Amino acid sequence: MIKKNILFVFYAHVPYVPHRDTVSDIAAAPFYDLLSYSLLPFLRMCDRLDTECIPFKCVLVISPLVCEMLKSSFCCDQYVAYIDRHIAFAQEKLTQDLSPAQKELTILHRDRLLRNRDDFIGLYQKDILKQINKFAAKQKFELMATSATPCFFPFYQDMPESLAAQMEFGLSSFRETFEMVPAGFWFPAMGYSAGLDRLVKSYGIDYTILESQSFLFADHPPARGVFSAAVTESGLSVLGKDTGACADVEQAVGGFYTNPHYLDTARDIGFELDEQGLSALFNVEQGRRATGFCYCSRNGEKYDVSVGKAQAERDAERFIANRSAVLEEAASFLDGESLCSVCILPLTFFGKIWFEGMYWLESVLRKIAAMQDMECTLPTEYLKKVRRIQSIEPFYASHLPSGYADELLNSANDWMFPCIQKAVERMIDLAERFPNDQGLKERTLNMAAKEVLLAQSMDWPLMVDAQISPEYAAEQYRDHIAAFTAVYESLGAGSIGTEQLIKREKEYPIFKEMNYRFFAK
Missing domain, CATH: 1.20.1430.10 (Families 57/38 glycoside transferase, middle domain)
Known part of the structure; x- marks a missing residue:
C-alpha cells in the first residue's frame, strides 16, 4: 500500500518590539501572546511526544525578527513581567465571587501561566531557541529560512538590490540562530511571482512552498496537482499548499475551530470588563486586547474543558480521515506516485484563536504515528521519494485572503x-x-x-x-x-x-x- 504523507508547516511572526523605556502594550502584546499561547505550549507538546518516543515531524518558519526578540534580554525580561502581572490578576480574580465554572477556568488559565513561567525561566533558561535547535538536531523539526522582515517580494522585483538585502540578512540571521544549513526558503505571505525562483536558487536553496493557485495556474499545471513536488526552470523544487487541509482547520465558516463546543476566545474579559477591572493588566485607552480569561463556549453556554478536549479528539480523527480519503482518491489516478498533503498554519492560530488547537494537533500527531499507511514527513525527505518531477513556471499568488495583494495595496494603505x-x-x-x-x-x-x-x-x-x-x-x-x-x-x-x-x-x-x-x- 502506498504510504500517504502529511507535511505540517507552522510559521511564526509578529511585529518587532522597539526596545524603549516605556513599551507600548499594543507593540508588545503580539510577542507575549506568541510565547504564551503558541511557542511554549507547542514545545511542551513536543517534549511529551519525544519523551514517549512517539514519532512526529514538522516544518518551522520563525521570522528573523522573532528570533532577535527571543534572543533579547530586554524582551525576555518584559515577558516575565507580563506573566507575573497576569498571574497576580488571576490570583485576585480567585478571591472574587465567581461561579464554579468561572473559578475552574480561572484556575486553568492561572496554572497555564505558571507552567509558562516555570518553563521559560526554569526549563529553558529564557532560551527557547536552544530547545528548537535540539529538536532540529533530532530531525523532528525542519527549519526554513525567510527574509529579514516580512517583505512582499513581488512588489520589489524591479529593485533586485532590495531583495538581495532581504535574502542576505535573513540567511545571516538564520546561520547565527540555528545549528543547521537551510534547505528551504519561505516567501513572506507565500508571495511569489515569476523569476523569484532564480533569486532564491542563487543562494543555494533547494525548495520553497507555494500557494495552491501558484501551482494550478502555472503555465503547464502539474499532472499531480498540489499532491506532489514540481521544479522550476532554475532547478528550485516547489511544493504546493493543500488548501483543503488548511480549510478543514481554519476556514471561518465550517472550520474545526468554529465548533460550538470550543471556547469562544472572542468573548474575552479584555473586551468586556470596564477600565478599572482591567487596569492591572493594561491601559484600556491604548486599545482593548485579549487577556486569555474566557468563560463561554461558542454556543453561548458555559465552557466545559472536558467537552472541548473530546471535540478536539473527534476533529483530529476527521482531519486524518479527510486527508486519507483525498490522498487515496488522488493516488487512484496517479499510477503509484508517493503523494503528500501540505498543511500550512500560523503558529499564532493555536491557543489565541483556537484554544483547543494544541490538543487537536497533539491528537493528530499521535494518531498518525500509530498508522501504517500514513506518516508525517519533512520536505527534504519527501523530495527524495518523488520519482518523476514536472517542470513548471509557477503563477503569481500569495496566501493573503484575496489570493494576491489586495490587502497590501488599496485605498486604506496605498499611501x-x-x-x-x-x-x-x-x-x-x-x-x-x-x-x-x-x-x-x-x-x-x-x-x-x-x-x-x-x-x-x-x-x-x-x-x-x-x-x-x-x-x-x-x-x-x-x-x-x-x-x-x-x-x-x-x-x-x-x-x-x-x-x-x-x-x-x-x-x-x-x-x-x-x-x-x-x-x-
Missing part, C-alpha cells in the same frame, strides 16, 4: 508604498556612494538599512487594512521612514547626529552584523 519605494532607491544610492566607509559612518549606514528593512514589513499595511491598531501601525511606519530620511539628509549634509544614532541603536538592536553594502549588489 505607504511610494515612500518605501523612494527610501529603497535612496538606500541603494547610499550603498553605491559609500562602498568602503567604516566607523561612525558605517554604523549610520547600517542603521539606515535597518530602517528600510523594517519599513518594508507587511505588518504595517496589513494592520491598517484590517483596522487592527491602524494608528499605531501608521505611526511605526512613519517613524521608520522619518528615521531613514534623517540619516539620508545628514549624510548629504556631511554631518551625522551621533546622539540620535545611539538612541536608534538602543531601540532597534537587531541584525548586529548588518552590512549596508548588500544594497549595492
Whole structure:
C-alpha cells in the first residue's frame, strides 16, 4: 500500500518590539501572546511526544525578527513581567465571587501561566531557541529560512538590490540562530511571482512552498496537482499548499475551530470588563486586547474543558480521515506516485484563536504515528521519494485572503508604498556612494538599512487594512521612514547626529552584523 504523507508547516511572526523605556502594550502584546499561547505550549507538546518516543515531524518558519526578540534580554525580561502581572490578576480574580465554572477556568488559565513561567525561566533558561535547535538536531523539526522582515517580494522585483538585502540578512540571521544549513526558503505571505525562483536558487536553496493557485495556474499545471513536488526552470523544487487541509482547520465558516463546543476566545474579559477591572493588566485607552480569561463556549453556554478536549479528539480523527480519503482518491489516478498533503498554519492560530488547537494537533500527531499507511514527513525527505518531477513556471499568488495583494495595496494603505519605494532607491544610492566607509559612518549606514528593512514589513499595511491598531501601525511606519530620511539628509549634509544614532541603536538592536553594502549588489 502506498504510504500517504502529511507535511505540517507552522510559521511564526509578529511585529518587532522597539526596545524603549516605556513599551507600548499594543507593540508588545503580539510577542507575549506568541510565547504564551503558541511557542511554549507547542514545545511542551513536543517534549511529551519525544519523551514517549512517539514519532512526529514538522516544518518551522520563525521570522528573523522573532528570533532577535527571543534572543533579547530586554524582551525576555518584559515577558516575565507580563506573566507575573497576569498571574497576580488571576490570583485576585480567585478571591472574587465567581461561579464554579468561572473559578475552574480561572484556575486553568492561572496554572497555564505558571507552567509558562516555570518553563521559560526554569526549563529553558529564557532560551527557547536552544530547545528548537535540539529538536532540529533530532530531525523532528525542519527549519526554513525567510527574509529579514516580512517583505512582499513581488512588489520589489524591479529593485533586485532590495531583495538581495532581504535574502542576505535573513540567511545571516538564520546561520547565527540555528545549528543547521537551510534547505528551504519561505516567501513572506507565500508571495511569489515569476523569476523569484532564480533569486532564491542563487543562494543555494533547494525548495520553497507555494500557494495552491501558484501551482494550478502555472503555465503547464502539474499532472499531480498540489499532491506532489514540481521544479522550476532554475532547478528550485516547489511544493504546493493543500488548501483543503488548511480549510478543514481554519476556514471561518465550517472550520474545526468554529465548533460550538470550543471556547469562544472572542468573548474575552479584555473586551468586556470596564477600565478599572482591567487596569492591572493594561491601559484600556491604548486599545482593548485579549487577556486569555474566557468563560463561554461558542454556543453561548458555559465552557466545559472536558467537552472541548473530546471535540478536539473527534476533529483530529476527521482531519486524518479527510486527508486519507483525498490522498487515496488522488493516488487512484496517479499510477503509484508517493503523494503528500501540505498543511500550512500560523503558529499564532493555536491557543489565541483556537484554544483547543494544541490538543487537536497533539491528537493528530499521535494518531498518525500509530498508522501504517500514513506518516508525517519533512520536505527534504519527501523530495527524495518523488520519482518523476514536472517542470513548471509557477503563477503569481500569495496566501493573503484575496489570493494576491489586495490587502497590501488599496485605498486604506496605498499611501505607504511610494515612500518605501523612494527610501529603497535612496538606500541603494547610499550603498553605491559609500562602498568602503567604516566607523561612525558605517554604523549610520547600517542603521539606515535597518530602517528600510523594517519599513518594508507587511505588518504595517496589513494592520491598517484590517483596522487592527491602524494608528499605531501608521505611526511605526512613519517613524521608520522619518528615521531613514534623517540619516539620508545628514549624510548629504556631511554631518551625522551621533546622539540620535545611539538612541536608534538602543531601540532597534537587531541584525548586529548588518552590512549596508548588500544594497549595492
